[in-house]
Amino acid sequence: MKMIGKQHSLPWIACPGFLFPAFAALILFFVLPALMTVAVSFTDWTLGKADFTWVGFDNYAYILTDPDFLKSLRNTVVLTVIVVPVSFALSLGLALAIRSLGGRWGELWQTIYFLPVTASLVAMSVVWQWVLHPEVGIVAWLLSFFGAAAKINWLNDRDIVLFTLAFIIIWQMTGYYMVIFLTGLLQIPAEMYEAAQIDGADCAWTRFRHITWPLLTPTSFFIFILTIIKTFQVFDIVKALTRGGPEKASEILLYTMYQEGFSFFRTNIAASIATLYLLVMLGLTLWQNYVLGRRVNYTL
Amino acid sequence: MLQLDHITKTYTNVEVLHSLSLTVRSGEFISLLGASGCGKTTLLRIIAGLDSPTSGRVHIGGNDVTDWTPSRRNIAMVFQSYALYPHKTVRENIAFPLRMRAPWTARLPVWGRFTSEGKKLAALIREKVPAMAEALNLGGLLERKPSQLSGGQKQRVALARALVREPSLFLMDEPLSNLDAKLRTEMRREIIALHRSTGKTFVYVTHDQTEAMTMSDRIVLLNKGTIQQIGAPAELYGDPANLFAATFIGSPGISVFPCSVDGDGLCIGSFRMRNEAAWNLAGALGPGQYRLGIRPESCFLCPSGDLDAIPAAVRLVEHMGNERIAHLDIRMADGAVFPACVRVPNDFCIPEKHAWFRPSWRHAFFFDMAGNRIRPAATCRVIPLKKAAI
Structure with a gap:
């Protein structure tokens, strides 16, 4: 094709020139470290060691039989199984409620529910530590006010700590998912509901089942994947609140990796955990891209 | 229903x-x-x-x-x-x-x-x-x-x-x-x-x-x-x-002119109409200011002046196939220009620059200054029932 007009032709250096900074940063800080991590996971190299030997899948064999790692994996999965459905349902429910409320009150509630997202979790951890304190915490005070005798140690009880963490994660992230759901809801044309009303869908549940839910599928799937990824990424509250304790009851994947890499300096082990983690994330992302990419275009 | x-x-x-x-x-x-x-x-x-x-x-x-x-x-x-x-x-x-x-x-x-x-x-x-x-x-x-x-x-x-x-x-x-x-x-x-x-x-x-x-x-x-x-x-x-109804319905639209009636008859803008039909209408309307609406098929183009024809400039001729539509500009004495539309059959000739615009008075609509329709007695088609009975 012939170029029309001179303003369309750029000097040859322009395109690579514009791309270079971004590409350089991406390769230097993301692609190279990722590849090096994968490489390290196949060696016996640890931080500070001068030489290394290739050990094949030994590191993977080690972590997959290591009870501590398996416990951490199990904790992560349990956390995900609690957090994903609850925050999904909660954020969808809140989005629907706020959408039906509308106007200034809707905006007010939206802001309120979004506030935890904007808060720094490490700072909030201090607050949670105080709120959940078994002796002087506000929860303990409330419980004793209502006559509960037992003192529950929210963050130091092996059987409870995961649920406590799940609660805090849900508390923090629900507002974020809610806002995404709200944008999804906004994209459903009002005429759909009007047509459904005229066709006889009088009750709100019917309209939700036949209009809202199917038209929201792309958003819902996106949120579903996002909640899984975000839950796998949980690190800071564990580091700040429990340090994986008590007795590794709240140790999760990223915290284990951090411990192996930066407390025990077993870089090779940390690298193989990181590689597994990377594979899971990559799989989820590819799945999401695949599904969302080939979905029917629902907008008219 | x-x-x-x-x-x-x-x-x-x-x-x-x-x-x-x-x-x-x-x-x-x-x-x-x-x-x-x-x-x-x-x-x-x-x-x-x-x-x-x-x-x-x-x-x-x-x-x-x-x-x-x-x-x-x-x-x-x-x-x-x-x-x-x-x-x-x-x-x-x-x-x-x-x-x-x-x-x-x-x-x-x-x-x-x-x-x-x-x-x-x-x-x-x-x-x-x-x-x-x-x-x-x-x-x-x-x-x-x-x-x-x-x-x-x-x-x-x-x-x-x-x-x-x-x-x-x-x-x-x-x-x-x-x-x-x-x-x-x-x-x-x-x-x-x-x-x-x-x-x-x-x-x-x-x-x-x-x-x-x-x-x-x-x-x-x-x-x-x-x-x-x-x-x-x-x-x-x-x-x-x-x-409003007159101007909204119809394509091309109705042409609207200011119109006044005094003791000497009816004027479209600054042009006095001198034929009998206009004179009768003036009598039926009574003195006052009106607006006159003429549909494109309720008027003619004349090559020369007549008792009730107004000089107009031909601005544009649109060929529709079965007919032509002549768009005219009518300039009043005070300089105001009013557009007018005339449907012209294919076998009629349209002068290139200057033509004479002549309304068909039987099909003209009159409105008062507020836009309400005025039905001059002479052109009133409906005879009230009571009078008809007598």
Whole structure:
């Protein structure tokens, strides 16, 4: 094709020139470290060691039989199984409620529910530590006010700590998912509901089942994947609140990796955990891209 | 059939409908015609029950339905954007109103299929949906999704969805405005045929006078939330109630001139008319200021001056094939220029620059300065009954 007009032709250096900074940063800080991590996971190299030997899948064999790692994996999965459905349902429910409320009150509630997202979790951890304190915490005070005798140690009880963490994660992230759901809801044309009303869908549940839910599928799937990824990424509250304790009851994947890499300096082990983690994330992302990419275009 | 009783609608201090009353007969095709923002869609939504009037009552089939839900009113509506359910196939789109009106036991996800109501519903859908699709030329498209259909096909699906059950009333909100010109003419005829074959009452909202004129039994002409005129298409064109109706209907539009009557007869702007017809009209109108409306076919071009001809400049001649339309500029003594339109048959010659514009006085419309129609006694066609009896 012939170029029309001179303003369309750029000097040859322009395109690579514009791309270079971004590409350089991406390769230097993301692609190279990722590849090096994968490489390290196949060696016996640890931080500070001068030489290394290739050990094949030994590191993977080690972590997959290591009870501590398996416990951490199990904790992560349990956390995900609690957090994903609850925050999904909660954020969808809140989005629907706020959408039906509308106007200034809707905006007010939206802001309120979004506030935890904007808060720094490490700072909030201090607050949670105080709120959940078994002796002087506000929860303990409330419980004793209502006559509960037992003192529950929210963050130091092996059987409870995961649920406590799940609660805090849900508390923090629900507002974020809610806002995404709200944008999804906004994209459903009002005429759909009007047509459904005229066709006889009088009750709100019917309209939700036949209009809202199917038209929201792309958003819902996106949120579903996002909640899984975000839950796998949980690190800071564990580091700040429990340090994986008590007795590794709240140790999760990223915290284990951090411990192996930066407390025990077993870089090779940390690298193989990181590689597994990377594979899971990559799989989820590819799945999401695949599904969302080939979905029917629902907008008219 | 449909009766609107002093409908008023106010949106945050802005009154968009001012006490509208209207009676639609059973089986009638009625159009709500008006420019955008005149309140025609709001009125339709009030009839549908999607909006509620600020005051006034809506009656359908003898029932006061003002407080009824849209589905209880048993109306069908076709939206401008079709509003098809994008995730459902054509078959499911058409079946949806049937499904929604079935008893709730028939609609249970899996269990419903095994109930007797569920079987009845399935049989009804099997019977009605393919028949409806056949009637609207959608035969091979039943398994498609709306995104795989053309605009005309979407429109047909929307019609099928509206027609599949037996609604008491059809409401259509500019259903053809998203189609291209050729398809629009075709669909217009199909909708007329549908109206004939179903015999239902249709309320049709449009801003397109051609649609309203060609399809309707009666037209309700709206402007700024008030009814300007209700009447058959021929009535609106041939006997406009006011200046708005006269200027809104007709393409090319009516030419409007200032007109005054004094003791010496009738003037169009600064030109005094000297023929007998104008003199008689002046007597019938009485002295005063008026506005004169002349349709493009109610006037002539003359090559030379006459007793009631006005000098005009030919600005533009449009060839329509079967005729030509001459656009003239008429300059009054005070310098004001008024445009005029004349339909000219092909075998008449149009002067290149200067022509004489001559109204056909029998078909001229007079309005007072507020825009209300004045019917001079001499041209009054309706003889009051009492006088006729004597």
